[in-house]
Amino acid sequence: MSHIEITGARENNLKNISLKIPKKQITVFTGVSGSGKSSIVFDTIAAESQRQLNETFTTFVRNRLPKYGQPDADGVENLSAAVVIGQQRIGGNSRSTVGTITDIHSLLRLLYSRIGTPPAGYSNAFSFNDPAGMCPECEGVGRKMTLDLDRALDRSKSLNEGAMLLPNFGVGTWFWKTFAHSGLFDNDKKLADYTESEWETLLRGQGPDVMFETQGGTVPQKYEGLVDKFDRIYIRKDIDTKANREALLEFVSTRTCPLCRGARLNQAALACRIDGRNIADLAAMEARHLVDVVARIDHPIAATMVAAVLERLRHLVSIGLGYLSLDRATTTLSGGESQRIKMVRHLGSSLTDMTYIFDEPTVGLHPRDVRRMNGLLRELRDKGNTVLVVEHDRDVIEIADHVVDVGPHAGAHGGEIVYEGGVAGLHRAGTLTGRHMRHNRPLKAGFREPTGTLTVTGATAHNLKDVTVGFPTGVLTVVTGVAGSGKSTLVNEVFLARHPDAVVIDQSAVSRSIRSNPATYTGLMDEIRRLFAKAGGVSPALFSFNSKGACPQCQGLGIIYTDLAFMDAVTSTCEVCQGRRFREEVLRHTLRGRSISDVLEMTAGEAAEFFTEPKPARVLRAVNEVGLGYLKLGQPLSSLSGGECQRIKLAGELHKTGSVYVMDEPTTGLHMADVRHLLTIMDSLVDAGNTVIAIEHNLDVVKHADWIVDLGPDGGDQGGTVVFEGTPRQLLEAAGSFTAEYLRRDLG
Ligand code: ADP
Ligand code: ADP
Ligand code: ZN
Numbered sequence: 001m002s003h004i005e006i007t008g009a010r011e012n013n014l015k016n017i018s019l020k021i022p023k024k025q026i027t028v029f030t031g032v033s034g035s036g037k038s039s040i041v042f043d044t045i046a047a048e049s050q051r052q053l054n055e056t057f058t059t060f061v062r063n064r065l066p067k068y069g070q071p072d073a074d075g076v077e078n079l080s081a082a083v084v085i086g087q088q089r090i091g092g093n094s095r096s097t098v099g100t101i102t103d104i105h106s107l108l109r110l111l112y113s114r115i116g117t118p119p120a121g122y123s124n125a126f127s128f129n130d131p132a133g134m135c136p137e138c139e140g141v142g143r144k145m146t147l148d149l150d151r152a153l154d155r156s157k158s159l160n161e162g163a164m165l166l167p168n169f170g171v172g173t174w175f176w177k178t179f180a181h182s183g184l185f186d187n188d189k190k191l192a193d194y195t196e197s198e199w200e201t202l203l204r205g206q207g208p209d210v211m212f213e214t215q216g217g218t219v220p221q222k223y224e225g226l227v228d229k230f231d232r233i234y235i236r237k238d239i240d241t242k243a244n245r246e247a248l249l250e251f252v253s254t255r256t257c258p259l260c261r262g263a264r265l266n267q268a269a270l271a272c273r274i275d276g277r278n279i280a281d282l283a284a285m286e287a288r289h290l291v292d293v294v295a296r297i298d299h300p301i302a303a304t305m306v307a308a309v310l311e312r313l314r315h316l317v318s319i320g321l322g323y324l325s326l327d328r329a330t331t332t333l334s335g336g337e338s339q340r341i342k343m344v345r346h347l348g349s350s351l352t353d354m355t356y357i358f359d360e361p362t363v364g365l366h367p368r369d370v371r372r373m374n375g376l377l378r379e380l381r382d383k384g385n386t387v388l389v390v391e392h393d394r395d396v397i398e399i400a401d402h403v404v405d406v407g408p409h410a411g412a413h414g415g416e417i418v419y420e421g422g423v424a425g426l427h428r429a430g431t432l433t434g435r436h437m438r439h440n441r442p443l444k445a446g447f448r449e450p451t452g453t454l455t456v457t458g459a460t461a462h463n464l465k466d467v468t469v470g471f472p473t474g475v476l477t478v479v480t481g482v483a484g485s486g487k488s489t490l491v492n493e494v495f496l497a498r499h500p501d502a503v504v505i506d507q508s509a510v511s512r513s514i515r516s517n518p519a520t521y522t523g524l525m526d527e528i529r530r531l532f533a534k535a536g537g538v539s540p541a542l543f544s545f546n547s548k549g550a551c552p553q554c555q556g557l558g559i560i561y562t563d564l565a566f567m568d569a570v571t572s573t574c575e576v577c578q579g580r581r582f583r584e585e586v587l588r589h590t591l592r593g594r595s596i597s598d599v600l601e602m603t604a605g606e607a608a609e610f611f612t613e614p615k616p617a618r619v620l621r622a623v624n625e626v627g628l629g630y631l632k633l634g635q636p637l638s639s640l641s642g643g644e645c646q647r648i649k650l651a652g653e654l655h656k657t658g659s660v661y662v663m664d665e666p667t668t669g670l671h672m673a674d675v676r677h678l679l680t681i682m683d684s685l686v687d688a689g690n691t692v693i694a695i696e697h698n699l700d701v702v703k704h705a706d707w708i709v710d711l712g713p714d715g716g717d718q719g720g721t722v723v724f725e726g727t728p729r730q731l732l733e734a735a736g737s738f739t740a741e742y743l744r745r746d747l748g
């Protein structure tokens with residue numbers, strides 16, 4: 001058996017480690033958050049694979065690719081081409097759907113062009129992204145934006161009084177003059193008093209040429225009504241590209257396209273049917289129902305195509321995405337859903353001897369769905385690929401052929417391999433992971449008494465079936481249910497819309513500014529600057545990245561960004577300050593022997609020992625409590641993972657009281673040991689008089705809840721109802737709940 005061999009790896013916190021990873025096997029990398037898993041898998045293995053791949057291109061191409069530096073390692077041998085399947089959302093535009101991105105839609109098009117009746121052409125005639133197939137009314141988008149007249153016009157006013165409320169249509173503007181100077185209206189007449197025909201002229205009038213005054217004299221111009229004008233200058237020119245998009249969207253309402261009724265295709269394509277259904281009917285069905293419909297297609301020349309469609313659909317279903325329809329826009333998918341969709345694409349590929357790297361593929365998955373996903377990881381392996389998975393989930397670790405446990409702790413206290421070998425050995429290992437694999441957390445003994453209830457009544461968004469449910473206050477509520485059951489819809493859409501004062505602690509980026517770091521975000525930087533200023537008898541402003549004390553070359557960033565068109569920017573350490581960010585004279589000021597630059601290089605854990613002053617100490621305690629003690633104070637927030645973003649937001653809330661907090665899968669990125677830590681934090685939030693509502697699959701969190709709201713029974717149209725509300729102990733007795741079933745197994 002051959003191995004990927006890494007010797008002397010030193011990226012980030014790695015302590016000169018060497019390891020052998022078996023090829024064509026599943027290797028799971030585990031260890032507490034910040035221990036160094038990503039430094040091995042992404043920064044060493046994936047980076048070196050990408051670098052070697054780039055070497056194979058011509059100089060011309062290479063000069064146009066981002067430069068991958070050699071990872072800090074003595075050697076990385078025997079690599080195969082690596083594909084990283086992470087949680088970045090599949091952005092794209094409204095033309096990118098689950099069907100197009102998985103290639104299932106193009107297979108269906110082929111199928112319709114061969115055996116559909118009456119024939120509509122070949123396969124482009126079924127593509128909503130091709131002029132041959134797209135609906136002429138909505139140009140293949142399925143929706144149409146129209147001007148919302150109630151918002152665009154104030155009927156109690158005349159043109160002269162500013163009846164047109166649209167941006168760029170104010171009194172005196174060019175657009176306003178095309179109406180007011182047209183001679184077609186009484187400019188002092190209130191719109192409410194317009195006759196039927198004046199109203200029609202205002203909205204949809206066309207030509208004839210009218211003369212109207214401009215600064216340069218009188219010019220002929222074709223008159224055009226407001227609705228058509230707005231359509232022509234904004235809507236058709238893809239509103240998304242307009243700088244004042246947000247402002248314009250206020251005045252637009254989006255409706256299903258009246259011609260194709262959302263099917264995106266022209267009438268010829270929609271008339272073409274197989275077994276009575278057109279291609280849009282198929283695209284609108286949930287994938288798991290579509291499987292049955294496609295399986296029944298019985299036609300001699302279709303067998304191969306049908307088999308190819310079925311294979312991909314079954315992958316979608318087995319990865320827990322059977323509730324998605326092919327026409328679902330990829331822009332509306334969550335991070336976990338996006339990752340699984342990418343996985344389906346690769347499962348359909350016939351490439352072998354690749355290295356597939358997964359970053360926590362269980363994000364967003366209920367224990368029931370994890371088992372199915374494990375099957376797909378095995379399938380990738382059995383095709384002859386090497387599968388590397390960064391994961392904390394017990395059930396995934398259990399299927400590993402090989403485990404690499406990184407630790408013992410985070411940051412400077414991690415960076416070593418504490419266990420390497422099979423799963424059986426891990427169960428006996430003395431590492432944090434080993435200990436947690438052996439011991440299941442029991443159900444908690446008592447549950448808090450609610451202080452009141454926040455109610456949602458009659459919720460019907462997406463798949464919710466007229467849901468009425470209470471969220472108790474003053475306790476920890478966990479919302480559970482299989483993927484697609486409606487958790488995010490209920491909590492993130494409906495609950496938040498009706499209780500807008502709730503504080504959302506989610507995984508979205510904390511800040512995109514490269515100047516933000518844990519110190520600035522938590523307010524710690526202000527305290528630190530004050531302390532340095534007091535010690536040196538100078539102004540606190542001197543110690544700001546934005547002041548004249550900052551290095552003039554890099555403006556206090558410590559690094560220089562070189563932008564390459566269409567590529568990620570390339571960074572290099574600033575040569576003037578050597579990455580220290582400040583001018584020499586600023587760095588001469590010290591606090592207890594450390595310069596401002598030294599302090600920014602400290603981890604939050606180190607800083608907590610260094611700063612004993614009450615204010616900074618309190619902030620640092622909070623950062624350490626949320627398990628981010630390994631972060632450097634000056635590390636750009638843009639380098640934080642989703643889970644880390646969520647925890648740093650949490651750190652900023654720890655001293656508050658009387659709030660309602662909503663969290664979406666707070667255990668993302670957390671090792672079993674980190675989860676215990678998180679539970680302590682959630683407890684202290686609740687004990688301080690707050691309400692916490694979390695969407696979560698992690699059974700350790702479920703067992704720690706005071707109250708459970710379980711949605712289901714399944715995903716998509718088979719979900720959307722509350723199948724259980726009560727304490728975790730009552731959940732154990734519940735029938736018809738997948739969560740109950742897996743909780744019983746876990747405790748059993
Ligand atoms: P894990 O994947 O186990 O959570 P990482 O490999 O991401 O851990 O991190 C290991 C250590 O390296 C942590 O202390 C982390 O803060 C640090 N680190 C990771 N990426 C960077 C970076 N780009 N700059 C500075 N420190 C980093
Ligand atoms: P969960 O959070 O439990 O995984 P969701 O609330 O995300 O479930 O999804 C519930 C149902 O609503 C699913 O059928 C899903 O496909 C559908 N859905 C969610 N978001 C959208 C959206 N933006 N557009 C259309 N359907 C959606
Ligand atoms: Zn249309």
Ligand code: ZN
Nearest residue numbers: 551554574577
């Ligand atoms: Zn500099």
